[in-house]
Amino acid sequence: MSPDKILIERLQKDINKINLFLEKNLTSRIPLILEINQHILLAGGKRLRALLFILSSRLCGTSGQRTYYFSSIFEYLHAASLLHDDVIDNAALRRGKASANTVWGNSTSVLAGDFLLAKSFSLALETQSFKLLSVLSRASTRMAEGMVLELIHNRNLNLSEDIYREILINKTAILISAACQTGAIWGKATLEEEDALARYGLELGVAFQLIDDLLDYTSTKKFLGKPVGSDFREGKITLPLIYTLKVCSEKDKNKISGMSKKNQLEDKDLQFLLGIIQSHGGFEYTRKNALEAKEKAKEFLLRFKSNQNRQTLIDMADFVVERKN
């Protein structure tokens, strides 16, 4: 059995409980809201953020039903951002299924996202921890900022690696970091432990998004649940391409620029793009960056006692980089 499968098997009980509360916590007087949110929440997903909250809390010594209960906070917040993101990207598919905006339209998706955002805060309030709430509300603010920054740089082939990183940290890594940090807070961690887990989460989040951006080019439609090259089609300029554009010839750069303005990306265009990124080492560079972030993430765990809980968080970091979808 692959290491991925072993990890998932070890976490299956946790995942089952996460899923149980995801459904249980989702109540609304409006059946349509339940329908859309079940569509987005129960369509799969790795439950990465919920798991990190639970595992971080457990590492600091707290577990139990309430921890699973509160893990919904992060999946709701994440699903809300997916709903709004799909509206923005006009995405047709999400996890191999028709996206909510395709089925119910943009308006309903926007409102269903707003509902999940509010639900997430309602749940978080029940922790009665101002500290936890403040980490969470800062994360929400920064997610919106990250997504706006990404939008501003849509189709910007001159996007710098620095701004790419700022987008990636805000739109993805901050929430993953918040899941770990609030897990520590809920687990009554010391300030040092809380800080270590926040930093672990941030680096893990960076690695996660780098691999996401890599897989968007190198995986298959079957694994991704959406077409290969979706980011490029949506005008999202990510690290494999940013690196390539810095080192390729002016002629190739012009060709890529022409492709980015087309409404439809033809198969031969995609093949050219994959070839040029591959030959200039854009994929390798992105993977190297992800591996570095993952190793940094692991280092922050060194201040914790070596035990099964710590090992699982180490394995999570490996999983994030080695996953196939």
Add this chain to the structure above:
Amino acid sequence: MSPDKILIERLQKDINKINLFLEKNLTSRIPLILEINQHILLAGGKRLRALLFILSSRLCGTSGQRTYYFSSIFEYLHAASLLHDDVIDNAALRRGKASANTVWGNSTSVLAGDFLLAKSFSLALETQSFKLLSVLSRASTRMAEGMVLELIHNRNLNLSEDIYREILINKTAILISAACQTGAIWGKATLEEEDALARYGLELGVAFQLIDDLLDYTSTKKFLGKPVGSDFREGKITLPLIYTLKVCSEKDKNKISGMSKKNQLEDKDLQFLLGIIQSHGGFEYTRKNALEAKEKAKEFLLRFKSNQNRQTLIDMADFVVERKN
């Protein structure tokens, strides 16, 4: 001078301070977010929710800079819902200016709304009151539910008065009630006072939206800042029409049904609509309902000592019903 103008003059100092904090509290690392939010926040607006928070708090004995500071919570939450609402309605104008979605596109408007929602919660957290936060998060949830319910019944000419009321309460009145209730909480009110102000706000909110729905038909483009009949064009079936459809002939009902399916509403269609609602008493019925709600609102103030603060809240109720835009 008209009573409206006298009230606004009396409140001008409060409004100035509200506006001061609206701008001061709005910080973001992303200039575009500031630009959009200034566009929606500083384009005018009655500051009804912020004023009600301040006046309710003052009625219960608390005033000062912090109260003005926290009044931004409600204007941010309200502006967030306007941004998302304009995306949903595909509205071209808001308060006589191009709407944010027209200037910056739907995607940026959705995200700017998300940002304001998160900002609103960040501010509210600083009150360090779980009670206040819980009123606010429940209000956000119900606003999203109300807006979805409205969307479900878009162009539904068989919409019942009961469901119309449910939409109106959730999408509008709950937030206005929350502004009053949290004002009471911030003002360290007794439970009875808090309850009275919550109920005052709810009835005031009902009256406010009823008059909004009335003015959409009976006011002018200049006063409204958008074309007369926008609700009907957007498929929003409101009380003046609901009442008329119940009492008019089958032939007229069919004609209205035909009009509601058209992409463009011609001037003569609008004139016919206004005429038929007028002659069947739909406007009068709506106004009567608003007046009743306003009187109920005032009754909830009777448990407070008669003084200038109470009088201002009474005048606010009159203002809501007598306003021209």
